[in-house]
Amino acid sequence: MIDIVAEEIRKRIDNNLKVLKELDEKYLKAYKPKEWPEGTSYNDYDSIHGGKKEPRIEDYYKERQKILALIELDEQLIVSIGLQADDGYVNLLENNQQKVKYYRFIKGYTQTKTAELLNLSERHVQRIEKEIKMSSLLSCSLDFR
Known part of the structure; x- marks a missing residue:
């Protein structure tokens, strides 16, 4: 039973990684500078005026953070699947930040x-929790450098 649940969680992680990659590719295609010869620029992305909703960086960022959170939580679930009691799992965590994330x-x-x-x-x-949010914001901004 536990193996079946773990396999389903792994499939969810793989699917979320795929969705994340597609989201990043869509973002890069939409915001690629005009100077880059292969691909389209933002101006070419939507050739029909008003035909598509304008892509917004805020929407992209929120969606990306949501997917990353799902992946992280699923990875933590896989680790905790074998542990029945919260105390056993929490004792394995190193610091209060990880414990707060768990709870x-x-x-x-x-x-x-x-x-x-x-x-x-x-x-x-x-x-x-504020530190967790700030660290996730920082890590996301570093991903694009």
Whole structure:
């Protein structure tokens, strides 16, 4: 039973990686500079005026972050599949940031419940979540350099 669930999660990860690659290719095609000979520029991307919705970097970024989060959570699920108790898995995590990610994003606990389980203040959990967001923003911006 566990092997079947793990295989389904791996398939989801592969599918999300494929979707992410397609999204990146679509973005690069839409925003490629005119000087690049192979491919189209943004001006050529939509030759029929008003025929397609204008691609927006904000939409691309949100979609990319969503897919990356799904991939990361599925990878964490595969690791945690064999562990029955939360305490066993949480003890394997190295720092509070990873523990907050686990409780908030995988288990879906509230900030209050997460703070209670980790013996932290609710404000501290909020700060850790802010660090997680900032680190994901930074890693995404570095991916395009």
